[in-house]
Amino acid sequence: MNELNAHRDINQLLGIKPPSSRRRKTVRITTLVVVLLLGALTYLLLVPANSTMLRFETAEVKKGDLKVTVTATGHLQPMNQVDVGSELSGTIDSVKVDFNDHVHQGQVLAHLNTDQLLADVGEARAILASDQAKLDESNATVQETKQAFLRCEKLATQQLCSGEALDTKRAAYTRAQAIAASSRAQVTVARAALEGAETKLNKANILSPIDGLVLQRKIEQGQTVAASFEAPVLFTLAEDLTQMELHVAIDEADVGRVAEGQTAEFTVDAYPERSFPATITQIRFAPETVDDVVTYKAVLTVDNADLTLRPGMTATAVISVHLLQDAILLPNAALRFLPPTLQATEPSGQIAFGSGIMFPTLPSTAQRSNKTKNGRQKVWVLDGKTPKAVMVTTGASDGMFTEIKSAELQPGQAVIIDTIETM
Numbered sequence: 001m002n003e004l005n006a007h008r009d010i011n012q013l014l015g016i017k018p019p020s021s022r023r024r025k026t027v028r029i030t031t032l033v034v035v036l037l038l039g040a041l042t043y044l045l046l047v048p049a050n051s052t053m054l055r056f057e058t059a060e061v062k063k064g065d066l067k068v069t070v071t072a073t074g075h076l077q078p079m080n081q082v083d084v085g086s087e088l089s090g091t092i093d094s095v096k097v098d099f100n101d102h103v104h105q106g107q108v109l110a111h112l113n114t115d116q117l118l119a120d121v122g123e124a125r126a127i128l129a130s131d132q133a134k135l136d137e138s139n140a141t142v143q144e145t146k147q148a149f150l151r152c153e154k155l156a157t158q159q160l161c162s163g164e165a166l167d168t169k170r171a172a173y174t175r176a177q178a179i180a181a182s183s184r185a186q187v188t189v190a191r192a193a194l195e196g197a198e199t200k201l202n203k204a205n206i207l208s209p210i211d212g213l214v215l216q217r218k219i220e221q222g223q224t225v226a227a228s229f230e231a232p233v234l235f236t237l238a239e240d241l242t243q244m245e246l247h248v249a250i251d252e253a254d255v256g257r258v259a260e261g262q263t264a265e266f267t268v269d270a271y272p273e274r275s276f277p278a279t280i281t282q283i284r285f286a287p288e289t290v291d292d293v294v295t296y297k298a299v300l301t302v303d304n305a306d307l308t309l310r311p312g313m314t315a316t317a318v319i320s321v322h323l324l325q326d327a328i329l330l331p332n333a334a335l336r337f338l339p340p341t342l343q344a345t346e347p348s349g350q351i352a353f354g355s356g357i358m359f360p361t362l363p364s365t366a367q368r369s370n371k372t373k374n375g376r377q378k379v380w381v382l383d384g385k386t387p388k389a390v391m392v393t394t395g396a397s398d399g400m401f402t403e404i405k406s407a408e409l410q411p412g413q414a415v416i417i418d419t420i421e422t423m
Contacts (some may be wrong), residue, residue, distance in 0.1 A: 142173070
């Protein structure tokens with residue numbers, strides 16, 4: 001009590017007023033705020049700003065069927081497509097068929113104007129008649145000179161025809177035979193010219209070479225056809241649309257897995273919810289390069305009995321190249337997973353992993369890989385809270401799952417596929 005009074009006297013002597021209870025409360029709050037700020041500053045300085053909490057995401061190894069496929073795109077085409085053209089130049093007098101018409105072999109598709117062709121035929125017939133008349137005349141001359149020669153020859157035995165006259169008759173007979181032979185040749189030439197003119201006249205009728213369907217008609221009545229250098233295409237016919245072909249481009253990386261006889265399913269934009277079956281019948285050796293991408297054409301047969309599919313449709317085909325049953329399957333994400341490298345390790349030298357442990361920023365894994373020199377791969381499983389590497393031998397893959405050929409992992413066993421970062 002005396003000390004309190006003495007302290008109060010000293011304050012009065014120095015002119016210091018005792019602090020009020022409100023002021024003491026303000027000082028305490030200020031002190032607390034300062035302590036909190038110092039603690040937060042210490043945390044920011046000592047703990048990295050990019051620290052994260054890692055937890056491991058796992059998936060189970062399973063047993064099931066694995067279907068390995070190759071995807072390719074292409075276009076539908078008729079089994080037999082024929083372009084019909086004209087060997088002659090001229091004006092189209094009439095067109096007998098239109099798009100989508102069914103035609104038969106030998107049916108007239110169009111007519112060319114035949115005025116000039118008829119004139120050529122008439123001229124060829126006249127020339128043939130003239131040459132035939134010359135031949136008849138030559139034959140008569142041959143007979144005449146022959147008889148004269150034979151008479152002179154007979155009389156010469158009786159000394160009634162001189163040797164000079166006999167030679168003259170023989171020469172005349174020989175000349176007559178030569179002229180007759182020339183006339184026969186002229187008749188042959190004239191007959192061939194007539195046949196050629198008649199053939200051209202017949203070709204004025206554009207005929208269908210097959211039974212089929214008219215896909216394209218590229219001419220109209222009155223149009224002029226010029227066949228100077230090559231036969232112009234007038235019609236395009238498809239023989240049978242109930243059986244079609246799908247030509248797809250197989251990437252060079254996949255062509256080694258594709259073979260004749262393999263089955264496929266394809267879709268077209270016109271029927272996106274329907275799949276159509278097909279079978280590979282040919283894989284061509286000739287490469288096709290577009291924008292430095294090398295592909296090989298595969299031909300697939302397609303049944304189109306209901307005529308749903310049409311030539312030229314773009315199709316996406318999925319070819320089944322390998323099928324495994326009751327295989328042990330591993331998620332492909334497990335093959336890609338690599339555990340993060342920590343800055344601190346346990347005294348034993350093993351990395352300390354665990355749920356809820358603080359980790360620094362994960363380093364780049366671009367320089368690390370799960371593959372080993374002998375072709376095996378590492379898969380990571382949890383041994384308690386620590387990832388443990390397991391070596392496996394892999395087989396075929398469909399892009400989501402990979403076959404495991406070794407027995408290190410069993411169906412139902414969990415493998416690490418990813419890490420989940422939490423702050």
